[in-house]
Amino acid sequence: MPQTTDTARRITRVTSFDVAEEAGVSQSTVSRALAGDTSISEPTRQRVIAAAARLNYQVNENAARLRRGKTGTLAVVMICRAGQDRKDLNPFYFALLGSTCAAASARGYEVLVSFQDSAENFWGHYEERRKADGMIVIGTSENTPAWEYFGQLDPATNWVCWGAPSDAFPWVRSDNEAGAALAVRHMLVRGYERIVCLGSETSPQRQFKERYDGYASAMRDAGREPVLQRIERGLPREEQGRRAAAALAESGQPFDSIFAVSDEIALGALKELAGRGYGIPDQIGIVGFDGVRAGAWSTPPLTTIESDFETAGALLVERLLAAMAGEPETPRRVPVRLVVRGSTRP
Amino acid sequence: MPQTTDTARRITRVTSFDVAEEAGVSQSTVSRALAGDTSISEPTRQRVIAAAARLNYQVNENAARLRRGKTGTLAVVMICRAGQDRKDLNPFYFALLGSTCAAASARGYEVLVSFQDSAENFWGHYEERRKADGMIVIGTSENTPAWEYFGQLDPATNWVCWGAPSDAFPWVRSDNEAGAALAVRHMLVRGYERIVCLGSETSPQRQFKERYDGYASAMRDAGREPVLQRIERGLPREEQGRRAAAALAESGQPFDSIFAVSDEIALGALKELAGRGYGIPDQIGIVGFDGVRAGAWSTPPLTTIESDFETAGALLVERLLAAMAGEPETPRRVPVRLVVRGSTRP
DNA sequence: TTGTAAGCGTTATCAG
DNA sequence: CTGATAACGCTTACAA
Numbered sequence: 201m202p203q204t205t206d207t208a209r210r211i212t213r214v215t216s217f218d219v220a221e222e223a224g225v226s227q228s229t230v231s232r233a234l235a236g237d238t239s240i241s242e243p244t245r246q247r248v249i250a251a252a253a254r255l256n257y258q259v260n261e262n263a264a265r266l267r268r269g270k271t272g273t274l275a276v277v278m279i280c281r282a283g284q285d286r287k288d289l290n291p292f293y294f295a296l297l298g299s300t301c302a303a304a305s306a307r308g309y310e311v312l313v314s315f316q317d318s319a320e321n322f323w324g325h326y327e328e329r330r331k332a333d334g335m336i337v338i339g340t341s342e343n344t345p346a347w348e349y350f351g352q353l354d355p356a357t358n359w360v361c362w363g364a365p366s367d368a369f370p371w372v373r374s375d376n377e378a379g380a381a382l383a384v385r386h387m388l389v390r391g392y393e394r395i396v397c398l399g400s401e402t403s404p405q406r407q408f409k410e411r412y413d414g415y416a417s418a419m420r421d422a423g424r425e426p427v428l429q430r431i432e433r434g435l436p437r438e439e440q441g442r443r444a445a446a447a448l449a450e451s452g453q454p455f456d457s458i459f460a461v462s463d464e465i466a467l468g469a470l471k472e473l474a475g476r477g478y479g480i481p482d483q484i485g486i487v488g489f490d491g492v493r494a495g496a497w498s499t500p501p502l503t504t505i506e507s508d509f510e511t512a513g514a515l516l517v518e519r520l521l522a523a524m525a526g527e528p529e530t531p532r533r534v535p536v537r538l539v540v541r542g543s544t545r546p
Numbered sequence: 547m548p549q550t551t552d553t554a555r556r557i558t559r560v561t562s563f564d565v566a567e568e569a570g571v572s573q574s575t576v577s578r579a580l581a582g583d584t585s586i587s588e589p590t591r592q593r594v595i596a597a598a599a600r601l602n603y604q605v606n607e608n609a610a611r612l613r614r615g616k617t618g619t620l621a622v623v624m625i626c627r628a629g630q631d632r633k634d635l636n637p638f639y640f641a642l643l644g645s646t647c648a649a650a651s652a653r654g655y656e657v658l659v660s661f662q663d664s665a666e667n668f669w670g671h672y673e674e675r676r677k678a679d680g681m682i683v684i685g686t687s688e689n690t691p692a693w694e695y696f697g698q699l700d701p702a703t704n705w706v707c708w709g710a711p712s713d714a715f716p717w718v719r720s721d722n723e724a725g726a727a728l729a730v731r732h733m734l735v736r737g738y739e740r741i742v743c744l745g746s747e748t749s750p751q752r753q754f755k756e757r758y759d760g761y762a763s764a765m766r767d768a769g770r771e772p773v774l775q776r777i778e779r780g781l782p783r784e785e786q787g788r789r790a791a792a793a794l795a796e797s798g799q800p801f802d803s804i805f806a807v808s809d810e811i812a813l814g815a816l817k818e819l820a821g822r823g824y825g826i827p828d829q830i831g832i833v834g835f836d837g838v839r840a841g842a843w844s845t846p847p848l849t850t851i852e853s854d855f856e857t858a859g860a861l862l863v864e865r866l867l868a869a870m871a872g873e874p875e876t877p878r879r880v881p882v883r884l885v886v887r888g889s890t891r892p
Numbered sequence: 893t894t895g896t897a898a899g900c901g902t903t904a905t906c907a908g
Numbered sequence: 909c910t911g912a913t914a915a916c917g918c919t920t921a922c923a924a
Binding site for chain 2: 917918919
């Protein structure tokens with residue numbers, strides 16, 4: 201019996217027609233009963249449900265979707281750095297993916313996930329292909345080609361994104377200004393007097409400007425003048441941090457603490473300053489921004505500002521569904537919190 | 547013009563019929579030309595492709611799938627601990643999810659992801675609903691109800707899993723024995739003489755037994771007698787590690803190093819022994835297994851055995867596709883590597 | 893090489 | 909409240 205094996209491995213194919221026969225009703229009644237249509241009498245519904253259970257019937261979603269014209273699915277595109285080891289992906293993105301899936305599922309949607317990193321695999325025609333009703337793009341602003349690609353999609357596309365480099369995108373984003381203010385106040389409370397910001401107000405990265413702005417106004421609120429030590433463009437973040445810290449140390453500018461607009465910059469600065477013999481956190485305090493994984497490994501581990509990824513996922517989904525429904529606005533700012541570790545003194 | 551806004555936000559609906567008209571051919575020719583059917587003449591194909599491009603045509607996948615009877619999709623179910631914060635999920639699982647998506651996409655499949663944690667949301671009828679052609683379940687063996695649920699699905703279901711507690715599941719797994727041997731040899735090389743295993747040979751966790759077995763035979767190969775310090779059942783892993791270490795210290799059994807069958811157990815032991823004044827790694831060396839995130843945070847950071855998650859994702863997909871094709875066997879063991887950190891001496 | 897026509901299994905619109 | 913009967917948009921025999 202050679203065929204038997206193959207047959208055994210096939211999932212049975214039961215249609216609504218079979219259920220109709222089993223329950224002694226019409227096919228459309230089956231559809232309505234199972235969909236919870238209120239016009240079906242309770243006895244009939246029960247009969248149908250029982251028949252469906254007996255036959256182990258499950259709706260063929262493809263047929264249903266074809267007919268309905270909706271997929272009940274959201275696409276999530278994870279943008280990676282080209283050629284980057286997946287393991288090095290910021291764990292925040294993974295957590296965000298998880299909470300996005302959870303939020304989608306809470307709203308009755310499935311999630312189709314794809315990882316994209318370069319021109320060969322950029323793809324966002326989920327709606328046109330009727331694979332999904334909308335799209336969420338999660339990625340680092342660094343991957344410029346990716347954002348160019350997604351920026352040029354049909355303007356009618358329903359989508360939201362995390363990590364977009366510019367305001368022209370339908371973004372959801374951390375509350376960067378509040379986070380920066382949190383960092384500044386923390387440093388002030390811990391007794392640091394001269395806080396310098398390592399960053400840029402002209403970076404294409406929207407976030408960086410927002411973080412600097414938050415820093416600057418928190419400083420002014422505290423009656424202090426903001427000081428910006430600019431990072432050089434076109435270098436790896438950690439290197440930017442190193443160099444900016446070196447430049448700061450050599451400038452003669454008095455400082456006793458650093459607020460860096462990203463964790464990687466903070467980590468670079470931390471290494472540079474520790475290498476120059478500064479005691480951290482006693483002599484110099486450092487606070488980063490992002491809650492990147494490596495921050496926990498450093499010596500001392502990095503105090504940082506972290507976004508609430510649970511809320512982030514929920515906001516992404518809410519905003520996308522609102523866009524799909526043609527509703528104009530929902531919140532796009534995700535709350536942040538301070539994670540105190542070892543790079544600021546107790 | 548109130549309606550206009552809504553219309554503008556709708557993705558255009560172009561069918562193969564429209565393309566056929568535009569190109570002056572029949573609908574089936576369009577389908578064949580776009581699918582790369584060799585029976586279509588090159589000029590015709592070009593005409594069709596041009597017409598499709600002009601109209602911005604994209605295949606409606608639902609219709610295609612309904613007709614074909616296949617979905618071109620794999621489902622990935624991530625099993626979480628019920629009520630556990632997603633952030634605390636072992637980052638290995640996220641990395642595994644990523645590499646699984648990549649491997650699936652390399653084989654031309656989409657990936658439908660869902661996070662499930664308790665009876666209310668366990669669900670595995672992807673094939674019956676024609677939502678996916680097969681399923682990959684990734685999860686911690688701890689979530690017993692989840693494995694019970696998935697174990698009771700239709701035996702014809704095409705699926706593979708990572709983290710299954712028993713051999714009865716279609717598993718793919720780390721090369722636990724090789725990993726344990728790696729750990730033992732590392733400790734021997736670093737000059738530890740009396741290596742005790744913290745674990746169990748009777749745990750429902752298949753992995754634990756395999757790791758113990760690997761430890762035991764590596765010890766015998768080195769002419770040493772294996773010593774097992776059993777963990778107590780039904781406690782949190784870290785607590786198991788603590789207690790086992792305490793019991794070991796008080797037993798009078800001579801030891802200078804510990805191989806724990808999981809990182810969390812190792813971490814518990816590390817804390818317990820450090821608390822009792824043992825110097826780590828000088829007096830006592832400790833090696834864990836899993837590459838768990840917290841291991842990098844501990845003082846000293848934990849030396850451990852890590853699985854190659856890139857290969858893991860690829861193997862999961864390979865094995866699933868083979869099962870779907872009715873082919874019997876593909877490799878199910880994922881290679882491991884030693885990550886030397888600070889809990890073993892240099 | 894291309895066209896015709898028959899479904900795939902639903903949901904939704906009409907009647908009754 | 910329920911039953912016929914059209915679509916939904918594609919792929920694939922079967923003809924030509």
